[in-house]
Amino acid sequence: MEQSFLAYLRGRCRSLPQVSVGIGDDAAVIEPPTGQLIACTDQIIDGTDFRSQQLAPDHSLADVGYKSMAINLSDIAAMGAVPTSALVTLSLPKTNATRIAGEVYEGILQAAEEFQVAIAGGDISTYEGPLAITVTLLGHVPPNAAWLRRSAELGDAVLVTGAVGGSILGRHLRPNPRVELAQILRDSVNVHGAIDISDGLSLDLDRLCAASGVGIELNIATIPIHDDAIVLSEKTGRTPFEHAWSDGEDFELILTMNQADADKVLEMPLPCEITQIGKMISRTGLWKHEGTKLVRLSPQGYIH
């Protein structure tokens, strides 16, 4: 099916100036980035990252395709980068391969259009296994200006976008990668450390701290809890906070910057909510105040 599907796909993919030669040659020819190149790759697999037989109501394989792009767009946003082009690899079950590929690509192309990403190439195979989608996304940042996990600084304010918890109710298939926000912040302030929340707020906070060699004092009451976490807590018996703390796949950003920049950001009109949840301290790990004492918190989330 590969050749005929690729012919169909060439017709569906819009030309964008960043890709000179797209699908159909041995490799794609892409215009050089301004600044440095940013590249990431993430796969999602049926049965592990979604369940095609048990999708939430109103969801389809197009959402799965959208997700495969969105999780990579979130990684690009977490670097403060602009996404430009993608290579998409589909591993398809042999039964209904063409129909599945078509449905998945509806969502991939929707995300590509929404974020002005060119589909530069890819690969398609059928096999004895579950649907798996691997996206490699390319983007760019100004020279030496990527936001890194290791660049958070002592005294930094720690901010989080949106609200977290309960994404499993369906939101994890249609996250909002914070690509636009990242560009607004890049133009306005000096972001130090950044990471996206894929495995849980606390686990990814902990990773950011570990990479930067600092810790964080959280103001627990300020952590923005998503309505989904409240709905889910009624089913699970766990508290909404527990879901916010440890659920994965929020695809929000954790960002650090000096307090003056944070104060500026908190006053700016932005395309999404942003909340200060703590500040970076020298004592490593995650902490909260209880009275005058600092109490250590345990990171929880999805361990691969």
Next chain:
Amino acid sequence: MEQSFLAYLRGRCRSLPQVSVGIGDDAAVIEPPTGQLIACTDQIIDGTDFRSQQLAPDHSLADVGYKSMAINLSDIAAMGAVPTSALVTLSLPKTNATRIAGEVYEGILQAAEEFQVAIAGGDISTYEGPLAITVTLLGHVPPNAAWLRRSAELGDAVLVTGAVGGSILGRHLRPNPRVELAQILRDSVNVHGAIDISDGLSLDLDRLCAASGVGIELNIATIPIHDDAIVLSEKTGRTPFEHAWSDGEDFELILTMNQADADKVLEMPLPCEITQIGKMISRTGLWKHEGTKLVRLSPQGYIH
């Protein structure tokens, strides 16, 4: 297993100047290419592209890892490009996942070292399915100088590297991507059209012709038949030529250039054999002379 394996891998991956930030952040930071960026992606799956239970004698999963890199290196070579960095995605069976990942990576790292490619990032999952490896390879070419399938010209000489046929005897796991040769030719002559042989000499010749809107008159007697095709023919009852014509996974290059450049190349000392097998004609398709008549040949190979 992902976090601990990534820690191991960070230790094993050499730093190369082209990658500023490698494994361990949300995305890799890569130095911008000189000229244009070249990007390709290819996956191989157990049961389809290799059989881990029936590897040829003296082969192991390290060879499978090597192959996952080599097939992409061959695509980069077919663009006349220099490879620089790779992103590697492993989908691992749940049983023995860490052992399998380790063995596969031995071959990946060997290819990376041999071709001076930096492993910039990737993804690892375990799942209910066969071993699958997806490599995205990045490289660069001088501006507007990529060798394309569509750039073969009427009157061009058609050359092929190495010898073809019978790769299934084991050579398909350890191909010789013609990266070095491509750079020598780029520095010496003006290559017009190019494609690598992945699905069979005749099928890939036909694709090159179709993309360029020309045909080829082959001098059948000059087609370089690999010894493996002769050995295989004794088992299959097909002729060595039939194997050379239609077997896939040779990962040799088909190149077109004007006759003066071809004559120059055929006299040059090169790291591999190169043979002129025909010339581009206006009548589309594949042809050979029989007496004074042109007889049409049917392309055969691996149709995905």
